[in-house]
Amino acid sequence: MIIxxxxxxxxxxxxxxxxxxxxxKSFSMMYNKANKTNITPRQYIDDIVRKEIxxxxxxxxxxxxxxxxxxxxxxAVDYGLLLGEAPIHIFDQNKMYxxxxxxxxxxxxxxxxxxxxxxxxxxxxxxxYHEWGMKGFKLHAGVGYMPDDPVCNWVYEKxxxxxxxxxxxxxxxxxxxxxxxxxxxxxxxxxAARYPDADFILAHTGDVGWWQEAMQAxxxxxxxxxxxxxxxxxxxxxxxxxxxxxxxxxxxxxGADKIMFASDAxxxxxxxxxxxxxxxxxxxxxxxxxxxxxxxxxxxxxxVLKLGN
Numbered sequence: 001m002i003i004x005x006x007x008x009x010x011x012x013x014x015x016x017x018x019x020x021x022x023x024x025k026s027f028s029m030m031y032n033k034a035n036k037t038n039i040t041p042r043q044y045i046d047d048i049v050r051k052e053i054x055x056x057x058x059x060x061x062x063x064x065x066x067x068x069x070x071x072x073x074x075x076a077v078d079y080g081l082l083l084g085e086a087p088i089h090i091f092d093q094n095k096m097y098x099x100x101x102x103x104x105x106x107x108x109x110x111x112x113x114x115x116x117x118x119x120x121x122x123x124x125x126x127x128x129y130h131e132w133g134m135k136g137f138k139l140h141a142g143v144g145y146m147p148d149d150p151v152c153n154w155v156y157e158k159x160x161x162x163x164x165x166x167x168x169x170x171x172x173x174x175x176x177x178x179x180x181x182x183x184x185x186x187x188x189x190x191x192a193a194r195y196p197d198a199d200f201i202l203a204h205t206g207d208v209g210w211w212q213e214a215m216q217a218x219x220x221x222x223x224x225x226x227x228x229x230x231x232x233x234x235x236x237x238x239x240x241x242x243x244x245x246x247x248x249x250x251x252x253x254x255g256a257d258k259i260m261f262a263s264d265a266x267x268x269x270x271x272x273x274x275x276x277x278x279x280x281x282x283x284x285x286x287x288x289x290x291x292x293x294x295x296x297x298x299x300x301x302x303x304v305l306k307l308g309n
Contacts, residue, residue: 001294002278003301006167006203006229006262007072009060009100010052013087016079019176020045026174027267034236034271052266057100060265061107067275068282070298073305074101075111075138075167081118082143083176090114091124098132109305111136111167115143116152125155129162135305140169142178147187148194156191159198165304166200170214171207171230185210189217192224199223199304204230204264205250218254225304226254228296229264232272235280243280248287256292260301 021041028044031037039047054060057074064072076093080086088096094112101108112128114121114137128134137155141147147168159166168188173180185206192200205226206214217224235243251259261281263274272280284293291299302308 001298002067002069002071002261002282003298003305004064004069004072004263004265004274005201005260005301005305006227006264007060007074008076008264008266009054009057009074009097010049010266011055011088011093011096012053014076014093014096016083016086018083019079020049022176023174024049027270030233031270034233048270049266052269056103057108061104063274064107067273067278069274069278071107071109071301071307073109073111073136073167073301075136076113077138077140077169078113078115078118079140079143079176081115082178090118091120094124094128094134095132098128098134102133109136110134111138113138113140114155115140115145116155117145122154122158125158129158129164136164137166139166140178141182141187142169142173142180144179144182146182148190152191156195156198160195163197163306164199165225166198167203167227168200169204170202171204171210185214185217189213189221189224192217192221196221196223199225201225201227201260201304203227203262205259208234211250215250215253218258225258225260225300226250227260227262229262230268232263232268232277235277236271240280244285244287247284251288251292251296256288256295257300257303259296260304261297 024041024044028041078090097110101110112134170185185202202214205211218226
């Protein structure tokens with residue numbers, strides 16, 4: 001079994017135009033380096049990203065099937081208070097994600113994306129959890145708050161009460177005006193230490209700059225976990241054996257029971273499609289035990305998502 005704990009949908013109107021324009025500068029640069037091309041940011045949007053628009057996530061299910069992925073955790077990102085509201089308000093986006101998960105019952109688990117500072121956020125999330133069946137929170141502190149600030153406490157309290165995880169962006173960000181420093185794993189670790197009954201997933205394992213900080217948090221705190229999304233890009237840049245050596249070190253330090261397969265599609269998909277990325281882990285060599293492989297691919301996620309056996 002394979003569970004992808006980090007995936008976004010590509011639906012028109014769910015991302016601010018200003019973010020798309022700015023982020024495409026970073027994403028096209030990365031795409032060009034990985035694929036030895038020379039496309040412009042505009043071409044990246046028009047020729048690469050727009051092809052991924054999939055209003056009902058039907059094509060995602062096809063891709064998941066091709067990759068052997070059984071379940072994907074899906075969520076939006078709440079950029080609204082920083083960049084202005086997207087054409088589709090984040091509250092409505094969360095409802096869309098919940099509805100799409102119901103359309104693909106058993107294949108998708110929706111999390112609610114929220115900026116904790118947002119007016120009406122608590123009431124909205126209570127509805128999303130109780131009525132729509134959303135199973136986790138998604139936080140991106142880079143929009144302007146600190147993860148250990150009291151403004152976030154209601155999210156951590158509800159996560160503890162409802163026994164649902166919090167997906168926390170950690171690491172870098174594209175050329176949009178996001179606060180990089182707010183996404184350091186250490187800040188989420190401080191919050192996790194204060195809320196031991198809430199499970200914190202450090203998305204991207206802190207990325208290439210802060211992975212050791214994320215590793216330290218997962219090694220120290222029982223309620224901190226790591227997802228491997230966004231590592232398609234560094235994987236493409238190094239010999240496979242070097243990536244496996246890094247993963248072995250990470251596993252030795254925190255345990256496979258703290259690590260989860262993830263993609264962060266769509267953008268990392270343009271570096272390594274989901275079937276290829278899944279194969280990196282299904283083909284783990286003898287330096288990983290069968291139990292470690294199973295934990296990374298699905299076992300840890302089952303525990304965090306309360307899926308049972």
